[in-house]
Amino acid sequence: MAETRITDITRFLDEKGRIVTESTQEKNHVTYLAAIVLMSSFPAPEYPSEYIVKCRRRPNRKPCMEEIIAYVGPETDDNIIWMCPKCKDGGTISNWRGTLWDLSDFSTSVI
Numbered sequence: 001m002a003e004t005r006i007t008d009i010t011r012f013l014d015e016k017g018r019i020v021t022e023s024t025q026e027k028n029h030v031t032y033l034a035a036i037v038l039m040s041s042f043p044a045p046e047y048p049s050e051y052i053v054k055c056r057r058r059p060n061r062k063p064c065m066e067e068i069i070a071y072v073g074p075e076t077d078d079n080i081i082w083m084c085p086k087c088k089d090g091g092t093i094s095n096w097r098g099t100l101w102d103l104s105d106f107s108t109s110v111i
């Protein structure tokens, strides 16, 4: 798939918010981004270890497996910025709020 730096994740979702893609490769990519959304929207500074996303790039055919760093900030227009500190893979995810993987709603809807 074309590598755009900003990925609008709703492009890959149906009206119920489920992933709809044309290829397994694309589905794997969207599932990976969804995991990053889960991790970065977790409503606490420390997320549980099962939310950690490992880098899936294979530079020089060796799995990178470094922990992905991701964050949301006002300076990022509410987009999620993610990157691998080792192989420098990374990108931006937009339109993630309100998706199935947006955990930030949990804290606000309870109040």
Ligand SMILES: [Zn+2]
Pocket: 055, 056, 057, 064, 065, 066, 084, 085, 086, 087, 088, 089
């Ligand atoms: Zn990496």
